Amino acid sequence: MNIVVCVKQVPDTWAERKLKQGDATLDRESVDGLINELDEYAIEEALQIKEAHGGEVTVLTMGPEKASESVRKALSMGADKAVHLVDDALAGSDVLATSYALAKVLEGIGFDLVICGAESTDARMGAMAAMLAERLGVPQLSLASKVEIVGTEIGINRQSEDGYWRVEASLPAVISVLEKINEPRYPSFKGIMAAKKKPLQVMSCADAGIDTALVGLANAATEVVDFAERPPRQTGTIVKDDGDGGAKAAEFLAAQKFI
Amino acid sequence: MAEVLVLAEHTGGEVKKVTLELLTFARQFGEPAVAWAGDGAEQGQARLAEYGAVTVYVAGGGDVTDFATAPEAELLASLVAGKSPAAVLLASTGQNKEIAGRLAVKTDSGMLCDAVGLAAGDGGKIVAEQSVFGGATIVHSAVKAGTPIITVRPNSIAAEPAPAAAALTPVDLTLSEAAKGAKITEKVVQERGERPELAEAAIVVSGGRGVGSADGFEIIERLADSLGAAVGASRAVTDAGWYPHKFQVGQTGMTVSPQLYMAIGISGAIQHRAGMQTSKTILAVNKDPEAPIFELADFGVVGDLFQVVPQLLEDIAKRSGS
Numbered sequence: 001m002n003i004v005v006c007v008k009q010v011p012d013t014w015a016e017r018k019l020k021q022g023d024a025t026l027d028r029e030s031v032d033g034l035i036n037e038l039d040e041y042a043i044e045e046a047l048q049i050k051e052a053h054g055g056e057v058t059v060l061t062m063g064p065e066k067a068s069e070s071v072r073k074a075l076s077m078g079a080d081k082a083v084h085l086v087d088d089a090l091a092g093s094d095v096l097a098t099s100y101a102l103a104k105v106l107e108g109i110g111f112d113l114v115i116c117g118a119e120s121t122d123a124r125m126g127a128m129a130a131m132l133a134e135r136l137g138v139p140q141l142s143l144a145s146k147v148e149i150v151g152t153e154i155g156i157n158r159q160s161e162d163g164y165w166r167v168e169a170s171l172p173a174v175i176s177v178l179e180k181i182n183e184p185r186y187p188s189f190k191g192i193m194a195a196k197k198k199p200l201q202v203m204s205c206a207d208a209g210i211d212t213a214l215v216g217l218a219n220a221a222t223e224v225v226d227f228a229e230r231p232p233r234q235t236g237t238i239v240k241d242d243g244d245g246g247a248k249a250a251e252f253l254a255a256q257k258f259i
Numbered sequence: 260m261a262e263v264l265v266l267a268e269h270t271g272g273e274v275k276k277v278t279l280e281l282l283t284f285a286r287q288f289g290e291p292a293v294a295w296a297g298d299g300a301e302q303g304q305a306r307l308a309e310y311g312a313v314t315v316y317v318a319g320g321g322d323v324t325d326f327a328t329a330p331e332a333e334l335l336a337s338l339v340a341g342k343s344p345a346a347v348l349l350a351s352t353g354q355n356k357e358i359a360g361r362l363a364v365k366t367d368s369g370m371l372c373d374a375v376g377l378a379a380g381d382g383g384k385i386v387a388e389q390s391v392f393g394g395a396t397i398v399h400s401a402v403k404a405g406t407p408i409i410t411v412r413p414n415s416i417a418a419e420p421a422p423a424a425a426a427l428t429p430v431d432l433t434l435s436e437a438a439k440g441a442k443i444t445e446k447v448v449q450e451r452g453e454r455p456e457l458a459e460a461a462i463v464v465s466g467g468r469g470v471g472s473a474d475g476f477e478i479i480e481r482l483a484d485s486l487g488a489a490v491g492a493s494r495a496v497t498d499a500g501w502y503p504h505k506f507q508v509g510q511t512g513m514t515v516s517p518q519l520y521m522a523i524g525i526s527g528a529i530q531h532r533a534g535m536q537t538s539k540t541i542l543a544v545n546k547d548p549e550a551p552i553f554e555l556a557d558f559g560v561v562g563d564l565f566q567v568v569p570q571l572l573e574d575i576a577k578r579s580g581s
Contacts, residue, residue, distance in 0.1 A: 013510055013530065017392040024398075037511060095370065096363055118353075121510055122392075125372045126353055127360030130328055134361040139440030140328060143353055155444075158327060159505070161352065161456065162270075163449035167327055169441040179511050180504050221369030221404035225386055230397050236541075238553050241562025246570025249542060250578065252558040256540060258462065258486065258519050259578050 001055030001149075001171075003046045004111045006102060006132075007074055009033045009067040010122040017122065023217060024224035025092045026122060028064065035070040038117030040077075040184040041177050045147060046115050047078045048182065053149060056080045058109065062090060062101055068200065075195035076187035082198065083109060087205040092217025095123070099131035101215055105208045106136060113154070114174040118143055129176035139169035142176040261345040262314070263289040264338055266331060266358070268350050272302025276459055277350040279310040279418035281411060284377050286311050286421060288385055289345040293425070294338055296331045297324045300427055308425035310418060315425050318432040322439075328354060329438035332361035337432065339366050339406050346385055346402075348377075351410040352458065359408045368405025375415045375516060375537055385409065393510060393529055394536025412537075413459045414516050457506060460489035462519045465508055465535070467493035469524020469545060469564050473501040478568050479523055485575045491515065491535075493525045509534035524564045527552025544568065 011017045015031040046057045059074040061067050062085040071082040085105055093101065106114060114136075119126035133140030141147075144156035145164065155168040159178060187195070205212050213219060239248050253259045263285035268275040278293070285291035292314040293307050300317040307315055316338055323330040335347055335358070347362065349355040351373050363370040371387045380386035380401055387409050389398045402408070457463065464486065466479035476496065483490045491508040492501070508515055510533040520538035525531060527543070527550055535541070536555065543556040544564050553559045560567050 013393070013533070017395070019396060019398070095360070096367070099360070099364065123372075124391075124514075125360070125370075126356045127363075127370070127372070130357035131360040131364050133440075134329075134332070134364040137437045140357070140361075141441050142328075142357060157447075158443075159353065160446070161354075161458075163447045165327065165443045166445035166447070167441050168444050173441070221363070221367075221402060222371055222400055223403050225380060225399040225401055227396055227398040230390070230395055230536075233541075233555055233557070236553075236555075236557040236559060238548075238556065238559040238561060240548070241560050241567050243566075244570075245544070245560040245562040245567040246572075247574050249544070249558065249560050249567065249571045250574030252542065253519075253575075254578060256519070258540075259575050 001049065001053050002110060002112045003049060003055055004058045004060050004106060004109065004114050005039070005042050005046045005074065005079065006114065006116045006128065007039045007043070007059050007061045007070055008036045008120045009061065009063050009070040010036045010120055013121050019227050023092065024227055025217060028066065033066055033069060035073050036117055036120045038119060038121070038179055041179055041181055042115040042117045043074050043077050043079060044182045044184040045177050049113070049147070049149060058083060060102065060105060061085070062098060071200060072195050073187065075198045076192040077185055078191060080198065082200045083203055084200060085203045085208060089205050089212040089216050092220060093215045094220040094222050095125055095127060095131065096221045097215040097219065099128060099135055101208070101210050103132055103135035104210045105203060106132065108208055112171050116174070116176040118176045118178045129174050133174040136174065139173040141167050141169055141173055144175055144177050145181055147175060147177065147181070261289045262292040262342055264335065264344045264347045265291060265293050266335065266347070266349045266355065267293050267295045267303065267307070269295070269299055269303050272299030274303040274306040276418060277413040279306070280413065280416050281348045281350065282307070282310040282312055283416050283418050284411065285348060287377070287379065291423070292316065292344070294335055296334050304425050304427060308423055309420050311421035311423045312425040313423045315427050316430045317427055318430045322434050323432065325443055326434070326439055327441055327443055328357045328361060330432070330434055331358045332365060333434060333438050334430065334432050335362050336365040337430065344406060346407040346409060349410045351412045356410055359410050363408050366405050368408050369402035370408040371400050371402060372410045373514070374409050374411045377409065377411065390537050393533030412514070412516055414461070414518070454483065455487070455489045457489040457491055457513055457515060461517055462486050462488035463491050463508070463515050463517045464488045464521045464523065465491035465493060465525060466496060466502070466523050467525030468495040470496065470501065476501050478565070482521070482523065482568055482572060485572055493531050522552050523568060525552055526550045527555060
């Protein structure tokens with residue numbers, strides 16, 4: 001089975017994340033980049049599927065040079081090879097353009113199964129798997145807490161608002177996985193050494209057949225009007241519990257008309 | 260006046276509060292119209308009329324509910340093509356963000372997710388306010404290509420009635436083969452009890468590491484029930500298996516912005532703050548006076564939650580006269 005995992009490098013969620021003053025794009029330089037946490041579950045799921053059904057796991061990322069760090073991490077976990085789409089023309093692409101660019105690469109390299117993390121920790125849109133499925137014209141099985149594959153049939157448990165739905169389709173398909181579907185493995189020393197020798201194909205827009213008039217900040221379908229740091233919340237009232245903390249909390253709730 | 264389309268959120272014909280909120284937004288930008296996928300529109304009609312829906316486009320039948328996200332996206336795409344609405348508004352749920360994404364691809368339109376406010380900007384375009392990076396930055400964005408597709412978080416506006424006809428208008432929707440690729444074979448409803456939904460609740464009571472155990476979490480449920488609130492949990496709690504994962508509030512879980520958020524035994528790491536920072540009022544109880552949650556709290560009690568919460572429960576009972 002030919003499995004492709006889409007991986008995004010994001011700023012560390014523990015760091016202070018900012019937009020750049022000039023073009024209101026994400027400041028990726030001033031903070032450490034690392035693999036989107038939810039994508040690690042996607043990589044783990046791909047490795048488990050490969051271990052059960054055979055095949056090959058390819059990591060696909062789109063992003064600046066620096067994103068190759070995240071690709072290496074994915075390779076050190078056990079993925080077989082990687083494709084890094086990198087082109088200055090892609091900088092500032094919105095979700096519509098990103099889904100277009102990734103779909104072009106996926107069409108080019110081929111796949112039986114595409115796996116995404118449920119969302120990225122920076123933009124948090126959670127729409128990529130659906131958009132790729134729409135563009136590629138294949139079934140979307142997303143927000144999965146469980147994935148089962150028998151032959152070319154795939155079934156997932158899809159998280160719903162009040163429980164879960166069982167959703168079934170035939171491969172090829174695009175899936176996205178939730179945290180808790182598995183426990184991502186740590187790269188072993190052997191894995192880290194092996195990753196250095198694994199093939200990493202660097203692709204430009206031209207290589208992938210991406211029309212540069214459809215990507216990048218200037219061609220985005222959305223624009224930032226303005227942005228600002230949230231003003232600090234007004235300092236609240238903090239009391240020490242001297243045996244009356246609960247009563248004081250109740251007084252506050254009553255004053256605010258919650259009780 | 261162009262229509263502003265709102266995708267209805269409903270279960271068994273009961274319209275969810277967030278849909279009424281979206282109708283309240285919609286009338287600021289055009290004539291509110293509803294897209295209703297699935298059955299039950301007749302039951303929901305009165306509610307939609309009360310909150311200003313002029314037209315309700317209905318696509319019912321098995322096909323629409325047998326497949327995930329693609330039917331709604333095709334319904335909305337056909338309405339965008341036929342009615343040229345000024346915008347499409349959806350409640351910000353996991354499913355709807357996917358529907359919005361498919362619709363954006365189908366109509367070559369810009370999409371904005373997780374708006375917490377909408378306002379008219381220059382030239383009448385809709386400007387969405389988003390709270391990003393765990394609430395640290397406020398961004399105003401607009402769509403500049405196609406039909407604006409915007410998902411809006413529950414509790415972003417108070418729903419206000421504005422009676423209209425809510426004329427039920429059947430839409431003949433024939434799904435494409437591609438939309439039928441992923442079939443829903445079973446819908447499993449997990450017991451939620453009587454509590455409101457976490458995403459929509461006006462009050463959320465969340466417990467953190469401070470509760471100490473799965474048994475300790477019971478006090479959080481009692482406090483929530485005393486206020487008619489939803490229950491949330493920090494990642495420490497769900498990782499430890501003390502409470503189900505789907506109740507996790509934070510960066511990798513649910514984002515909530517209720518009127519009142521009560522953080523009980525939660526230190527307030529950035530991962531957690533990302534999921535609750537936009538709450539209107541925040542009350543915290545924690546035994547560590549240095550806990551970062553107190554930087555956000557409108558009211559905080561430094562103390563043992565197992566001392567403070569029982570007393571709070573007593574006082575709530577007294578004040579509510581029960």
